Amino acid sequence: MADRKLQIALYWAAACGGCDVAVLDTDEFILEVAKLADIRLWPIAVDGKYKDVENMADGELDLTLFNGAIRNSENEHLAKLLRRKSKALVAFGSCAHMGGIPGLANLTNKEEILTRAYLNNPSIESGSQKIPQPETLVETGKLNLPQFYKRVYKLSDIVDVDYFVPGCPPAPHQVKAVLLAYVKGELPEKGSVVGASQLTVCDDCKRTKTEKKVKKFYRPYQIIQDPGKCLLEQGILCLGPATRSGCGVRCPDTGLGCRGCYGPAPNVIDQGSKFLSALAAIIDSKNPDEIEKIIADIPDFISIAYRFGVPASLLQRSMHK
Amino acid sequence: MKECKIGVYICNCGSNIARVIDCEAVREFVSHLPQVTIARTYRYMCSNPGQEMIAQDIKENGLDRVVVAACSPRMHERTFRNAIQTAGLNPYMLEMANIREQCSWVHKDAAAATEKAKALARAAVLRVVNHEALERMSVDMCPQTLIIGGGMAGMTAALELADANQRVYLVEKKALLGGNLGRVDLTAPYLDSARDLITERITRVRNNPNITVMLDAQVKELKGYVGNFTAAIQQNGGQQKEAVEVKIGNVVVCTGYQEFDANRITHYGYGKLPNVITSFEFELMLRAGRIQTKEGKIPQYVAIVHCVGSRSQEFHGYCSRVCCMTALKYVHEIKSAIPKCYVSDLYIDMHAFGKGHEDFYRHTLDVKTMFLMYGKNEHPVVRRADPGDDCEMFIEVDEKLSGEVIEIPADLVILMVGMETRPDSVDVARLVNISQDKEGWFIESHPKLDPVATTTDGIYIAGTCAAPKDIPDTVAQARAASARILARVARGKIDVDAVFAEIDENYCSGCRMCNELCPYSAIEFDEKKKRSHVISALCKACGACVSSCPSGAIKGRHFTDRQIYSQIEGVLL
Amino acid sequence: MSFEPKIVGFLCNWCSYTGADLAGTSRIQYMPNIRIIRVMCSARIDPTFVMKALVDGADGVLICGCHPGDCHYSEGNYKAMRRYPLLKKLLADFGIEDERVRLEWVSASEGQRFADLVNDMTERIRALGPSRIRGTLQIDKNER
């Protein structure tokens, strides 16, 4: 790669921009990147048009960091386009990796989302019945909008993905590591998760851990946590044990439980059910009624267990009609 | 997907399977599954020709995995594992599909049953692809043995081992050896002295250099696993010494029984009427050589009541097995001491099943004893006699054989109290990790085929701690337990089953979710490495930790996630 | 022809699987819709198994273990007992009908009970209709 500059693209689909900010947060390093590589597309930071991408030869891009989930037809179109143009396509950040926060939409449905946003909402112009449409005819011509899909997909549902960089957002030092690895041509095996460890958050977490038995669960606001002690042992839900490390224990160190943005450990196929399995096992009771009582203190378990990965779970979305 | 050569064998089980399931169709179906090299049906797969057929295929076609669709794995898994092992395959390269107990025997609809059989066979094929060759581990067997309880059982077991030149630690809670038998005078049915039996044991135990007797002592903690236990023994005595640690390979629990507390029964007047006494109180008189009432009179009438606390709904449902013969023994001893004493014996049923017991019963009939039969869940009532009567008490009994209510005189009433478990048997069970039945007796690993072993490997039970029994049975059990131990000690090593959980340290983050879950405390946490670790010899492969490991670092050998996933796919495809 | 549910049964080796074998040796007839997978203890049954079964096309999942107090491993079935209500909660949040997943205790001597259980569950699920979970992704893609 020495002879020729690396051709890279960064793109966002249904995302918040945090992944791109994470790249900017590599600070001075970003200038390094500019030296090492031609950034051919990066809507947040540099010029570059869809048309340019369409005009590229297939595989002309060495590397594309794709962040964001697939929420609408435009996202899907760009995902397929960039897949074609890139030697290596990276699902960058939780949304592309697992569906991310936008993936929580899979617990509801398209109709309810549109109704809430445009019809049944306290600040909507009274009597308004308008909902945005894929096609609107105005007297001067036609206006198009992408089609809003029924549910959210993770990138690998739509196209073949070479590597996964987890995190919401990925920790800047991880971003650096990934880019450098790529520049140095140290390519991991296809399909692997890079920029994260194969251990879980607990490995990096400095809180003391002992044998676990839980008699009561607390919501974060219901208890003043002991900063030295494992949150779970205090009855505070923390997905740390079921989540890849690499983030730097950002949330537990702030005093709040991990919500699993780095995704499941290497040998786990479903983060939420695995966490359930572990969590329930340490409940300290043999009495069905008492057990019911204890778990009644865990509200909306699904959004804790699958906060960043409903579309990546085995069940993928709510089956409610 | 890894390349492998699978042989699938569908058993007709005579007509047991073939009557309902179209085995040929199943064979045809599986023969087209990927990786299946060969598929056959046969009349009886478990027969020698059947096993040889499999072995031959393995050799000739280089099969590396075998599926047998036949009866329940609980029936023949071992058989077929051995079969493929003789052909040079690792025994764990076998998977069975249960198409008899769970298919042909429970479904009449041939078509549906055949479809189900196909699904089960396919699941087995997909699973076996993910099987791994497993090696049984073997660990050193420490030849020393710990025996808890210094009664007849404990001492006998100790001597058996010590005579075979093995070191034994004999721990007795009380200050002296002998246990309950040490409180007895003569023994039924041959009326020889219990004291002689016990003294002989005690002297031999005392003089045997291989036996360390620890009196006034209790086992505080038992760590480790078969072949490699460490016991902490606390000797009370005068000055507080701290616990002694001893290394042992096996443990024999001989903690015996305690007698039923007669105070719990009111209608016999025990505790109120001075001359109503228990069998053990009577033994004291016998050993003192003087049978008399509290007032010091020689009794003219003695009544013996059976089944006190035994065979009743409100107390113990079971029979204590030794009381009947002991009662007859009393008749003989009373008659020989006070020839013209009238002895009456109130029983429910006369249990005389042991060797020589029936003769013993007949002799007792000869020596003019009044046998009165009362009904189960009924009971004789004892009342004080009026002044002027020529006896201390009267017993009213609804006599079954005559069908009449009879009142009999008594100066002395002997209550044959039954056996029950000691109150601290719970602690013992917890200490050595064995289970108890609803009455509190320790449970053997198999009531018929494996009566002295328990579900915890390396822990044996002998004597009355497992259930009421007489001296010969107790001695037999004690010696059986010792024999089991000697056999293992002789091999020097023990095999630990290859199916156990293991933690891959590359994936363990030391979250310690699993630590509390193991019923056998097989998981230890390494504070330095901050990793958990499974002591495979302690693991019984239940898989609780495997499913609970949030990072998927624990692998349940032979029941891995991948194996079970493929099985799920197989039954549903 | 009427809808024939597919039910996956996860049975512990010592009580429930033996109980199912007993149903066989006693020739107790029951509906052929169940496919049994043996595990050593109900504590081994990972909720992930249940979800995988549903995704792979099971219309129902039956989990069986020793009666509380009788576990061969002393307390494994309590671990299953603890997971169950939380799993049901989660499945309900995913919109999966309550009848589809069930936990029952079956001892080695309860062959008849096991047979009744299978029949009962098969009937309930037949009445409920097929599960809509299998192949979710493909279906969604076809109708965006």
Added chain:
Amino acid sequence: MNKTISIDPITRLEGHGKIEIFLDDDGAVKDCYFQIPELRGFERFVVGRPIEELPRIVTRICGVCPASHHMASAKAVDGCFGNEVPQLAHKLRDMYYHAHYIHSHIAHFYALAAPDFVCGPDADPAIRNILGVVAKVGLEIGGQVIRARSMAQRIQQILGGRFTHLVWCLPGGVSKGLKKEELEEIKPMVKELSKFADFSLKLFHDVVLANPTYVDLILNGPYTLDVQYMGLVDENNAPNFYDGQVRVVDFNGQEICKYKPEQYAEFVAEHVETWSYLKFPYLKKRGWKGFVEGIDSSIYCATPLARLNVSDRMATPRAQQAYEEMFSTLGGKPCKALMGNHWARLVEIMQNVEMLERYCADPEITGEKFRVVPQHITGEGVGIVEAMRGTLTHHYTCDKNGICTSANLIVGTTNNNAPIHMVTKKVAQTLIKPGKDPDQGILNMIEMAFRAFDPCYSCATHSLPGQMPLEVTVYKGGQVHWYCKRQVE
């Protein structure tokens, strides 16, 4: 046959924006649309979630201003718990938020605005970017800019544990306090930032105000709109970013209304068009009158300049100085010149820095009482903060178990949706004349129009080579008649 000019993509809120310009046969602009093509549905999918989880979910609405959403959400949640929050917690949150402002404004001013002024609006796009700025003002300064931004990030991290997507605020306060040693680490950074704020204002003087063409561009360019202004103010009508009341004034400086967060629904409503997923807020009492300018227009903008327009003064002395100077230079208050927003940002940075200095000197700031365990769930709350890009409103309700039952969000940039739509059309109409096809310069002029708003969806504005990807294609009879697009080096 109409011609259509598509500018796609330009910007994003939750996706990309595009501009469609329709020309008549003579080539005059007939109409112009500004479209936002993406929606994610937060307002619906937060329903059913535990209310205390919302502050750590809604941060993902925007990764560029996550703290704004976190704070607005936290305050809405406070409301759902009867506002049991210790004073210290409010101080810490406010302190964090000032640091967040600094980081965002620096990025915007230097990466986006500076290139236009330092290098010049018609400079070669290839050099009209932050690297061009660095080339012009010197590497040393370039380094300072990057250092200043990362210091602002670092201060946030020390306070709240993380910067992007923080999780720090919860019912009853914040999850961690500020340790003495942490404060000591912050102090020197604040000193440097204070110098940097001065430096930035000076730079603006030297490069922009010293240059008559720029002053003219600011004051007399097509970049003015006759719409109203909205902003959050304290009890003295000085700008307050974290707390206060919303004040709306018209472009003559008359107060139209002033309302408490919980009253927002009486004063603001949202209009929907089927051609954009983004709604168009307007002043409810005036009613939706379409995309029109004028003193009775119900359309308002909420930008840095708008915030200063609705304020009577700044909250701190040095900021006050800069504030007075700005308005006197720009011909009095209120100021309609959109380009004034860039200057306004620097004035705000000054207040941010001074506030940080105050907190550093506050003996209570390292106290222990930064959190209580709230005892009551009261069920409803509205949280309003000033996002860098406009007034941000979160409105939640929850049931007695603290499960969210409804959520309504009016996002900062959304406030400016209508003004941007309008100014884009205005600029296009001014610049694209019959017979005069658009060119590079025109593209950048159009771009500068909404860049002034720093719309969050134009994260492109936080760009490295400070330019928006733009292209214009003019179709005539279905044929490509004229094509122009920006080169990238």
